[in-house]
Amino acid sequence: MTLAEAxxxxxxxxxxxxxxxxxxxxxxRATWAIAATAGGVCLAAxxxxxxxxxxxxxxxxxxxxVYVDALGIVVADLVAGIGLLAIVNSLPYIEHELGHGxxxxxxxxxxxxxxxxxxxxxxxxxxxxxxxxMWIAIEATTIVSALLVSIHRDRPGLEAAxxxxxxxxxGIAFALFGTMMTFYAAExxxxxxxxxxxxxxxxxxxxxxxxxxxxxxFVFVLxxxxxxxxxxxxxxxxxxxxxxxxxxxxxxxxxxLLKCAMVALLRIGVLTDLSVGGGFRxxxxxxxxxxxxxxxxxxxxxxxDLKRLLAxxxxxxxxxIALAAGIGGPIATYxxxxxxxxxxLTKSSLxxxxxxxxxxYGTRRLHRLRGxxxxxxxxxxxxxxxxxxxxxxxxxxxxxxxxxLVSGAFAVDRGAVAVAGMALVALxxxxxxxxxxxxxxxxxxxxxxxxRIRSLALAxxxxxxxxxxxxxxxxxxxxxxxxxxxxxxxxG
Amino acid sequence: xxxxxxxxxxxxxxxxxxxxxVALVWTRWPRHAVALVATQSLxxxxxxxxxxxxxxxxxxxxxxxxxxxxxxxxxxALIAILIARARATEEMPSAVPRxxxxxxxxxxxxxxxxxxxxxxxxxxxxxxxxxxAAVALMLLGLQTMVTRHHVVAQIxxxxxxxxxxxxxxLTATYGMPLIIEFGVLLDxxxxxxxxxxxxxxxxxxxxxxxxxxxxxLRG
Numbered sequence: 001m002t003l004a005e006a007x008x009x010x011x012x013x014x015x016x017x018x019x020x021x022x023x024x025x026x027x028x029r030a031t032w033a034i035a036a037t038a039g040g041v042c043l044a045a046x047x048x049x050x051x052x053x054x055x056x057x058x059x060x061x062x063x064x065x066v067y068v069d070a071l072g073i074v075v076a077d078l079v080a081g082i083g084l085l086a087i088v089n090s091l092p093y094i095e096h097e098l099g100h101g102x103x104x105x106x107x108x109x110x111x112x113x114x115x116x117x118x119x120x121x122x123x124x125x126x127x128x129x130x131x132x133x134m135w136i137a138i139e140a141t142t143i144v145s146a147l148l149v150s151i152h153r154d155r156p157g158l159e160a161a162x163x164x165x166x167x168x169x170x171g172i173a174f175a176l177f178g179t180m181m182t183f184y185a186a187e188x189x190x191x192x193x194x195x196x197x198x199x200x201x202x203x204x205x206x207x208x209x210x211x212x213x214x215x216x217x218f219v220f221v222l223x224x225x226x227x228x229x230x231x232x233x234x235x236x237x238x239x240x241x242x243x244x245x246x247x248x249x250x251x252x253x254x255x256x257l258l259k260c261a262m263v264a265l266l267r268i269g270v271l272t273d274l275s276v277g278g279g280f281r282x283x284x285x286x287x288x289x290x291x292x293x294x295x296x297x298x299x300x301x302x303x304x305d306l307k308r309l310l311a312x313x314x315x316x317x318x319x320x321i322a323l324a325a326g327i328g329g330p331i332a333t334y335x336x337x338x339x340x341x342x343x344x345l346t347k348s349s350l351x352x353x354x355x356x357x358x359x360x361y362g363t364r365r366l367h368r369l370r371g372x373x374x375x376x377x378x379x380x381x382x383x384x385x386x387x388x389x390x391x392x393x394x395x396x397x398x399x400x401x402x403x404x405l406v407s408g409a410f411a412v413d414r415g416a417v418a419v420a421g422m423a424l425v426a427l428x429x430x431x432x433x434x435x436x437x438x439x440x441x442x443x444x445x446x447x448x449x450x451x452r453i454r455s456l457a458l459a460x461x462x463x464x465x466x467x468x469x470x471x472x473x474x475x476x477x478x479x480x481x482x483x484x485x486x487x488x489x490x491x492g
Numbered sequence: 493x494x495x496x497x498x499x500x501x502x503x504x505x506x507x508x509x510x511x512x513x514v515a516l517v518w519t520r521w522p523r524h525a526v527a528l529v530a531t532q533s534l535x536x537x538x539x540x541x542x543x544x545x546x547x548x549x550x551x552x553x554x555x556x557x558x559x560x561x562x563x564x565x566x567x568x569a570l571i572a573i574l575i576a577r578a579r580a581t582e583e584m585p586s587a588v589p590r591x592x593x594x595x596x597x598x599x600x601x602x603x604x605x606x607x608x609x610x611x612x613x614x615x616x617x618x619x620x621x622x623x624x625a626a627v628a629l630m631l632l633g634l635q636t637m638v639t640r641h642h643v644v645a646q647i648x649x650x651x652x653x654x655x656x657x658x659x660x661x662l663t664a665t666y667g668m669p670l671i672i673e674f675g676v677l678l679d680x681x682x683x684x685x686x687x688x689x690x691x692x693x694x695x696x697x698x699x700x701x702x703x704x705x706x707x708x709l710r711g
């Protein structure tokens with residue numbers, strides 16, 4: 001058995017029995033402990049695998065079904081790391097919901113079981129080599145996470161989950177067609193064996209794939225996985241689902257799931273670029289990137305709901321990732337990978353802290369959170385810090401990735417499009433800061449006794465934000481190399 | 493069956509699926525929509541059997557059997573149960589005038605079939621209409637979902653999109669590897685079951701299956 005196989009088995013053996021145990025055993029703190037242990041095993045296994053990939057390069061497993069390369073392992077690390085944080089953050093979150101009668105023990109059991117199942121499905125996406133199997137995993141993420149969005153069984157939750165399930169499933173039905181077209185393009189070269197769906201096999205013959213078919217394939221994949229990744233104009237489900245889900249799950253949806261879909265899109269993008277050439281993929285990605293930033297902007301400006309504000313910021317940031325990937329070249333592609341990582345960390349910090357704030361104040365309306373910094377300084381510091389981070393200011397990693405995007409764009413003569421994109425990003429940043437910082441530092445409008453914020457909630461929100469400072473300032477050479485290798489995969 | 497006959501048969505079945513897809517856009521009754529999508533799946537299953545018979549591939553027989561069992565029988569039955577339990581006799585409201593919707597559907601089908609005919613979209617069996625029909629089916633399914641604000645239209649439209657996808661897979665590449673087909677169908681089944689559960693909740697909350705009530709989250 002190879003190391004990659006052993007690690008994958010460890011992850012599956014932790015998550016699936018963990019989910020089953022959480023589902024059937026009576027609810028207590030032990031349910032949480034089971035989930036946290038499973039998450040811990042998962043993180044340990046990915047850490048081992050990460051070291052292996054950094055040292056020995058990509059590896060295959062289970063007869064080519066699993067392919068672990070730098071891009072895949074970076075996203076798997078995000079799944080495992082933010083997954084564990086979300087589970088830990090769920091302890092205070094779910095106990096608060098139980099205490100206020102928003103959930104009962106049965107639903108809390110379902111919650112932990114679904115979170116583990118959700119992690120298992122997300123884990124599969126970046127590591128599966130077979131594009132058909134990867135599609136199956138992505139559709140499975142939709143089904144499992146839709147159930148999490150509607151866990152409260154209230155009307156807005158139902159509406160959000162319905163839209164998410166329907167739009168998400170339709171979107172990726174289009175992606176399946178694109179996947180199938182890729183298979184079709186490979187058939188004259190590879191025959192109709194199962195191998196012809198393996199990304200590694202396709203990659204080795206990508207230059208021979210019929211460009212007309214690959215163009216059509218990429219259009220469908222872009223619409224399909226783009227829907228799931230939250231690219232405008234297919235993003236309409238996203239603000240609903242991300243705002244209605246329990247906040248730890250919102251962190252997973254915005255922080256990790258969008259990136260899983262993005263990686264699927266980028267993998268087929270690599271094949272398309274090698275086959276079609278001529279900047280077809282790049283132009284498509286840049287167009288959808290700019291469009292996503294532009295569409296999110298007005299909603300960020302007028303948004304009065306805290307969690308919807310964060311959701312629209314995710315649409316904007318997915319746009320930035322698509323833009324950076326489309327610009328291409330070593331610097332901008334590195335920026336795209338860094339943005340994937342940094343946005344995951346920052347957005348999970350934002351949703352975790354927003355969850356605590358919403359619980360403490362009993363509202364998601366921004367204007368009712370005036371004076372946040374005075375009444376709950378700890379969580380307010382994390383939240384405002386993360387807002388500054390997501391707005392692209394130093395000392396956080398999103399500053400570095402956005403700077404890389406612009407300088408990389410000038411290096412490949414695509415400066416104009418980068419400047420246009422960044423001008424929109426700057427407007428969005430100004431709107432975010434105005435909305436949140438203005439509110440947080442405002443005078444309190446009346447005496448308010450916010451609920452207690454538990455230190456575990458504070459710590460899980462603060463940790464990913466601190467990590468983004470670390471990545472910005474002093475990333476160990478091994479981390480930088482891994483990100484560079486991931487960028488090389490994206491470039492083809 | 494000779495090669496020409498085979499191509500003609502597949503072409504005819506594909507066009508038949510498109511005609512059913514156009515009817516799905518046109519119909520306003522939930523029961524009819526279910527019957528139509530079941531018919532479309534049946535035609536798809538027959539395409540599967542024809543291709544399997546011609547190519548003697550065991551996995552295609554299994555695939556066609558799965559399509560007939562799951563898409564032509566189980567899923568329509570599930571939606572029929574939903575309709576019966578909810579006593580959904582209401583019309584499925586259309587966002588655009590029906591005649592306009594129909595005209596758009598016909599135009600969409602013709603243009604799509606014209607655009608995607610010819611090389612490189614001629615399938616190995618030389619069925620020139622199969623792939624274009626598949627794309628048309630996906631667009632018709634999408635049109636059904638977008639224009640009709642009803643739970644049943646959303647689910648049947650989605651199944652029509654899936655049927656288009658499956659037709660493309662069958663004729664272009666003789667399906668996908670069986671394990672992938674199986675996984676795709678399992679996902680589809682689970683998605684429709686979850687949609688079924690949600691539909692029951694929508695009915696419990698509002699007494700009908702209209703999706704116009706799902707319009708509160710905005711901005």
